[in-house]
Amino acid sequence: MSDTMTEQDNTARAPGWGQRLAALIKRPEIGSVGGAILVFVLFFVLAEPFRSLASFSTVLYQSAALGIPAVAVALLMIGGEFDLSAGVAVTTSSLAASMFAMQVAGNVWVGVGFALILSLAIGALNGYLLIKTGLHSFLVTLSTFLMLQGLNLAVTKLVTGNVATGDISTLSGFDSARAVFSSYFMIFGMSVSIIVFYWLAFVVIATWILLRTRIGNWIFAVGGQGESARAVGVPLNKVKIGLFMGVGFAAWFMGMHLLFDYVTVQSGEGVGNELLYIAQAVVGGCLLTGGYGSAIGAAIGGFIFGMTTQGIIYAGWDPQWFMFFVGVMLLLATVFNAWIRRQATRG
Amino acid sequence: MTYRSFNRWLAGAALALAAGLGLAGSAAADDDMTFALISHAVPGDTFWDIERKGAETAARQLGADLIYAHHPAAGQQATLVQNVINQGVDGIALTLSHPDAMRGVIAKADAAGIPVIGLNSGLNEWQSTKVFAYIGQDPVVAGAAFGDRLNTTDAKHVLCVNHEQGNVSLARRCEGIEDTFDGKVSTLYVNGQNMTSVRSRLLAKLQQDPSIDYVATLGAPYAMTAVRAIRMSGRPVSLTTFDLNSRVISAIERGKIRWAVDQQPFLQGYLAIESLWLKATNGNVIGGGQAVLTGPSFVTAENVDQIAAFAKRGTR
């Protein structure tokens, strides 16, 4: 008896390798790793240009462009909420930065700061409306999505007289802002966008927050069973508002990249991306009902999506069928992902 | 916020909105003629912004009012037309990108005695509807001219970048190139509402097929993204485009873009409203049963200087 007790003590306090491995394959993202490997192998075999490093850097870029907001969206979904306004919020941020810099400040960094405040405020507003109205976040953020879409178009037209922002590349601070948000590095002879590194950094930070901090514990709890969390003193409202502001921050970051990489922004852009962010988070193991998921998973979900959209082109498949192939590949990756997850969590 | 104060807030917001709408409505309430321009534009499309400016300029010069509304979906666009018929406008300028869906409302407008003019898209279909005239570019003619011009260069394989799969006019431009160009033509579809994907997919295509030596984008904003993608591919690929904006013009000046085919959207919007006015006030019919063509007109390094000034104003 005493022997088994001490053995149990050991396993509870210092897990052995076997247990660590068992814990690893029970992680939420394990299925998406399988899906990513499947998609990678498939295109590696089928598409000869996919094998080159230059192609890989394009895949990484596309993954990061979708993946940065997806990381924040994943945290929000773990916290039990949706944000349908995330796609157009990216455009709102770049429009705001561009117009404020051009019309008011004359320096792009002031515009960047203005856009940050605006994006965080939009996130806070989403959270505030959610709490005050008690409606489902799907409805609340659908409303803000439509409002932002309208504001993007109307305010841009009002301020610039056009439906796209002007050229900000001549304003002061442009070069330093571009260096921060959209520079490129040569690594192993391939040109890699700086956002790939930001993406990885955000994933690491988000994972740290989720698994190693008090706030992470709270995020899981408010998404899993909000009332229980509130009953033990978790500040549910603050956590939810904070999560929406996190999405606001990611939207701002992506918006700044778009602005400084593409210089002008069309006010109608971004529509539809919100669903891709959610899809990536789900492919990466987030539950639609909240309380479960991972930031690494969302990143892998982004990688699957990036590989798929690029891989189809590298494979030279009939372009008329492009969207169909994307759908098929996503379905394939998701089904495989679910199957692996079932295998891993069985027993 | 309590329930009551929320209600009060809502009422205030509704009042403010009503005041705003009232302001917009009062302009249409006087004795001026009112014309409507209903397009299939997606929100935020720069091309349609210029088209609208043309229509507004004409309306202003004529002392008339202009209602502009747009929706990319056929059903919604038809509803918009029905709305302006109900408002009793004096003429409707309508794009025929979904000609069959518009037939019904065009007949209703005709029955109500409201003249309808087609513009921009629907070159092959307008004569079978009850629109009295058509102003636009023939996308096949424009594409064919594009192909002819390509034949004067050393182009062997051109990639046509379509930013809106399913759009008939855009597809016809690519087909027009195919008709006349002696080399090979491939098509790439991209999502026009997501610039990062436009660049990534184009870059992927350039990496995938090394024989591509010319790229033709079908809209001005996508041309600028293509400039970047081509530079990133590190390959000597020449870029050409349909449609214009101020950045495309400066890219032509800097030699980044070989040429742009302009269908002169300002002219389309302007002429459509002028023609409606002439029809309504003087019974004039433009075109003599034939389409009035506003393009193609080529903008190249040779003539770009003259156009640059107008483009800065946002009217070319």
Added chain:
Amino acid sequence: MSEQAPLIRLSGVSKSFGPIDVLQNINLDVPAGEVACVLGDNGAGKSTLINIIAGLHQHSGGTFEVDGRAVHFDSPRQALDRGISAVYQHLALVPLLPVWRNFFLGSEIMRGRGVFARLDKARMKAITDDALRQMGIVIKDLEQPVGTLSGGQRQCVSIARAIHFGARLLILDEPTAALGVKQSGVVLKYIAKAARESGVGVVFITHNPHHAYMVGDSFAILARGEIEMHARREDLTVDDLIYRMAGGAELESLQHEMGR
């Protein structure tokens, strides 16, 4: 009853929501180390009573004393600070969260400073393990989601958690309602142990007189917002309790009416 003030004392407490009176003239004492059972049917006002004690609602009349001092709680946090902790039937734990994370939810132990402050996983797991073992529960893998535990184990985890975090008064809302016979036994044993050994006061809400009689020191039957009967264990048999709980005289007259 000892001379020192009971942990909590409700005197003439009432609660109304607008024009509707939910509770009227409630008197209830819970001394340390005792289990006070509150029995009643659905809609009798049990939940409102719990919510007042736990700080979710404020009472509209009467006095509510903790350690002899009148209180008005604005939030559960204030009740918690006074050592009053409610364990709800369904809402106690977050099913998808691992056992140890649930145990420390809202009171996490950290190590490091500033941006490097992080959860002290090893310590929290060890403490969770100890706290559960003290109550006779051994959970092999504390990383397993709480949702995978049995119903009885889940209740015990939430009770152990409340005691560990300094609860002096536990409010247990139907802890055995969803459980089978064996699982109920585990929980009841645990409730008795908590009161006798840890000296906490327990407000045990149930509609099962058998369960109540097994662990209770005093019994209050709540009906239509009023306390219909209040008795100490020594003045009552289990059959009395069942009879009174089933509606007592009312039931008798019903039987009479139906002619049986």
